[in-house]
Amino acid sequence: MSAALPYGDVMSPWPSVADAGAPPGDADGALVARARGGEEAAFEALVSRHEAIVYRTCRRLLGDPDDALDATQEAFLRAYRGIARFRGDASFRTWLVGIAINACRSRLASADTRRRRRTESLQPASDERPDAGRALADPAPGPEADALGGELRDRLVAALAAVSPEHREVLVLREIEGLEYAELARAVGVAEGTVKSRLARARAALRAALEGVWP
Amino acid sequence: MTCEEFRRRLDGDDPTITGEAAAHLERCADCRRLAERAASTRRALRALREEAPPPFLHARVMAHLRAAALRPRWWNLAVRPAWAGAALVALLLVTVSGYRLAEWLRPAPLPQPPPITASDLQAPAPAGESTVKAAPPAKSSAAPAAPATRHAANGGAVAKHRQTAPRAAAPSAGKFAPAPPALAAQREEAVAASGGAPGAVAADGTIAADATGNAAAAGELRESARLANAAPARPAAMAPQMQAMAATSHIAIACELAGDHGVVARFRLAPGEAPPGAAVWTVTVAADGSLAVRDPAGRDLPAARRPVAVALANTRLAAGTYSLRRVAP
Numbered sequence: 001m002s003a004a005l006p007y008g009d010v011m012s013p014w015p016s017v018a019d020a021g022a023p024p025g026d027a028d029g030a031l032v033a034r035a036r037g038g039e040e041a042a043f044e045a046l047v048s049r050h051e052a053i054v055y056r057t058c059r060r061l062l063g064d065p066d067d068a069l070d071a072t073q074e075a076f077l078r079a080y081r082g083i084a085r086f087r088g089d090a091s092f093r094t095w096l097v098g099i100a101i102n103a104c105r106s107r108l109a110s111a112d113t114r115r116r117r118r119t120e121s122l123q124p125a126s127d128e129r130p131d132a133g134r135a136l137a138d139p140a141p142g143p144e145a146d147a148l149g150g151e152l153r154d155r156l157v158a159a160l161a162a163v164s165p166e167h168r169e170v171l172v173l174r175e176i177e178g179l180e181y182a183e184l185a186r187a188v189g190v191a192e193g194t195v196k197s198r199l200a201r202a203r204a205a206l207r208a209a210l211e212g213v214w215p
Numbered sequence: 216m217t218c219e220e221f222r223r224r225l226d227g228d229d230p231t232i233t234g235e236a237a238a239h240l241e242r243c244a245d246c247r248r249l250a251e252r253a254a255s256t257r258r259a260l261r262a263l264r265e266e267a268p269p270p271f272l273h274a275r276v277m278a279h280l281r282a283a284a285l286r287p288r289w290w291n292l293a294v295r296p297a298w299a300g301a302a303l304v305a306l307l308l309v310t311v312s313g314y315r316l317a318e319w320l321r322p323a324p325l326p327q328p329p330p331i332t333a334s335d336l337q338a339p340a341p342a343g344e345s346t347v348k349a350a351p352p353a354k355s356s357a358a359p360a361a362p363a364t365r366h367a368a369n370g371g372a373v374a375k376h377r378q379t380a381p382r383a384a385a386p387s388a389g390k391f392a393p394a395p396p397a398l399a400a401q402r403e404e405a406v407a408a409s410g411g412a413p414g415a416v417a418a419d420g421t422i423a424a425d426a427t428g429n430a431a432a433a434g435e436l437r438e439s440a441r442l443a444n445a446a447p448a449r450p451a452a453m454a455p456q457m458q459a460m461a462a463t464s465h466i467a468i469a470c471e472l473a474g475d476h477g478v479v480a481r482f483r484l485a486p487g488e489a490p491p492g493a494a495v496w497t498v499t500v501a502a503d504g505s506l507a508v509r510d511p512a513g514r515d516l517p518a519a520r521r522p523v524a525v526a527l528a529n530t531r532l533a534a535g536t537y538s539l540r541r542v543a544p
Contacts, residue, residue, distance in 0.1 A: 047276055055268040065269070072272065073279035080280055156259050175260040181228065196228050203226040206256065207249075214252055 028092040054100045060172040061104040075100035097187040159209035167202030469542040482526035496539040500532045
């Protein structure tokens with residue numbers, strides 16, 4: 001039941017471009033080797049290391065927190081089952097984020113998720129409220145998070161949800177998660193040059209979406 | 216640098232503002248505002264990264280992983296709604312077709328006994344006949360035996376038979392299957408032996424009263440016929456006679472009554488009431504319906520009058536003289 005997507009499959013061979021922006025992958029490499037050997041604790045360690053970025057990406061791409069949780073679970077399950085196909089020429093994080101993005105695309109393609117997204121994601125969910133969400137889930141927010149008022153944050157999230165999924169993907173991975181272009185290109189499944197031009201259009205689209213609501 | 220070029224640079228992969236771009240900002244307030252908004256937007260976006268995922272995330276992911284990884288892949292396919300719906304439809308089809316197949320393979324149903332009618336319930340079955348009734352009908356051509364036997368053994372049905380089929384050759388019609396000849400004969404002798412009427416019989420052969428004390432007329436053929444017709448209404452009184460019938464029917468003698476134009480009636484009489492051997496009795500029917508029975512020597516046989524009258528109760532006989540003899544075996 002794979003949705004017809006214009007982006008290619010995450011399981012397709014990765015372009016053999018040097019993964020310049022990958023995070024330190026030594027620990028991941030060892031864990032991946034152990035997880036391939038069937039060691040469940042090793043895979044759980046990989047989950048611990050990367051669950052935050054996977055969830056955040058899904059959360060920003062899908063909008064709905066429940067959908068994001070489902071997509072996160074699905075992404076890790078796909079990774080667990082496909083880890084034998086992970087060749088290691090990209091970082092495990094890149095590979096995993098690519099799987100998560102495909103999971104999100106599948107969900108966005110389903111009519112049900114599209115309907116829920118229309119009704120919920122444009123209205124920030126309750127856990128988006130900084131006083132509620134931060135007190136519970138983010139005990140030590142950074143200075144930037146403190147500086148960002150709750151109302152502005154909600155406007156930003158709404159503007160992010162308003163741009164196209166294709167633009168949202170690159171904005172989330174680049175502007176929020178700080179992935180390098182090469183890693184982003186692999187995760188999204190396009191060439192690096194395409195990522196750069198797409199990112200420029202995405203920024204312009206976000207700026208337009210923030211017009212009148214951003215100081 | 217134009218404003219358009221500055222915006223492209225602002226949206227590009229190097230947001231640092233140096234050289235020409237910085238010089239443009241010095242001159243252009245709009246682009247300066249734009250650059251400030253872009254910077255604050257980037258800071259705000261980066262701040263979203265600081266928001267921690269829900270605290271239960273790890274546990275949920277691992278629980279899902281353990282639950283799903285233990286299942287075979289086909290299960291995960293099967294639980295998807297589309298597959299589940301298709302599986303449900305397939306299961307339904309298999310169930311229905313399996314049921315049809317089982318129906319098809321099942322042996323032909325045994326013949327059903329006729330429905331119990333109200334008249335069936337009016338008289339208890341004689342003890343002697345109950346075994347016949349209880350015996351399961353064979354699968355072959357003997358299947359209608361049970362209904363016919365029940366019919367013959369039942370008081371109400373016997374009376375009905377006397378009304379509708381007085382001539383022995385005609386078996387009972389209706390919803391019951393035609394009785395085989397042997398059973399028809401048995402039914403006939405049952406009719407004859409029982410007398411069909413609930414009245415007590417006096418020594419002179421006249422009918423005095425029925426068990427309920429309601430019957431009035433005695434000795435008259437018409438009255439006995441009326442009682443016979445009314446028999447189904449008095450099942451309690453009939454039962455003992457039916458038992459007697461069952462006990463004697465196997466030794467009753469088949470007789471026939473013949474007029475000038477041939478046999479007009481066949482019935483059975485008890486051995487002591489039938490003409491002995493090849494003897495031919497004379498039955499004289501008067502204009503008022505009364506009858507007399509005489510032996511070949513012309514002697515009146517008052518003891519034979521009653522059973523013959525009862526046997527002929529439902530037979531319309533013209534006044535005249537008839538001959539009564541045993542049916543040749």
